[in-house]
Amino acid sequence: MVQCHNGFMDRPRCWKTDNPLYIAYHDTEWGVPVHEDRVLFEFLILEGLQAGLSWETVLRKREHYREALSGFDPVLVAAYDERAYESLMQHPSLIRNKLKMRAIITNAKRFLEVQREFGSFDAYVWRFVGGNPIRRNPHTLSDVPATSLEAQALSADLKGRGFSFVGPVVCYSFMQAVGLVNDHLVTCFRHGEL
Numbered sequence: 001m002v003q004c005h006n007g008f009m010d011r012p013r014c015w016k017t018d019n020p021l022y023i024a025y026h027d028t029e030w031g032v033p034v035h036e037d038r039v040l041f042e043f044l045i046l047e048g049l050q051a052g053l054s055w056e057t058v059l060r061k062r063e064h065y066r067e068a069l070s071g072f073d074p075v076l077v078a079a080y081d082e083r084a085y086e087s088l089m090q091h092p093s094l095i096r097n098k099l100k101m102r103a104i105i106t107n108a109k110r111f112l113e114v115q116r117e118f119g120s121f122d123a124y125v126w127r128f129v130g131g132n133p134i135r136r137n138p139h140t141l142s143d144v145p146a147t148s149l150e151a152q153a154l155s156a157d158l159k160g161r162g163f164s165f166v167g168p169v170v171c172y173s174f175m176q177a178v179g180l181v182n183d184h185l186v187t188c189f190r191h192g193e194l
Helices: 020-028 037-050 055-068 074-078 082-090 098-118 121-129 149-160 168-177 189-193
Strands: none
Touching: 020 055, 037 055, 037 074, 037 098, 037 121, 037 168, 074 098, 082 098, 098 121, 121 149, 149 168
């Protein structure tokens, strides 16, 4: 039996996988409420990168992004110039999509504007769920929606502020990842823990 960060491969989870990276992500991060702005920025960027790709692809590249994006420090990323952009586009381990790469830098700038307006991105984003996680009780993956009214509102507000790659589906995935929504299946061992 392969041990992962928080248990064994045969524990009841939301989805079936034998990928230790995916298992560790599910068991230790997905759905855990996040209040640290740097981590919120990281997930906002990663979820935008996922558009059109699998989450597993993004997870495999996550450490490369952490290195290339100064540990997902929005202050540093917002200061990236054209030379830094070109360097990112040449990085062999990143998803070299021009629009997504430009969006990372633009979104960092917009992220800082939100921080200035609300005191933190945390204070801003948690308003969309009234300050507490939305707790769902899905029995199957088909019970888990692709988006929600809250995600649509977040998406519209972010787009209005100049963010890119923040459609309703991306925003809902972000909300699930950072614990604004608990979509762990009722049969999953993490459902009750969160």
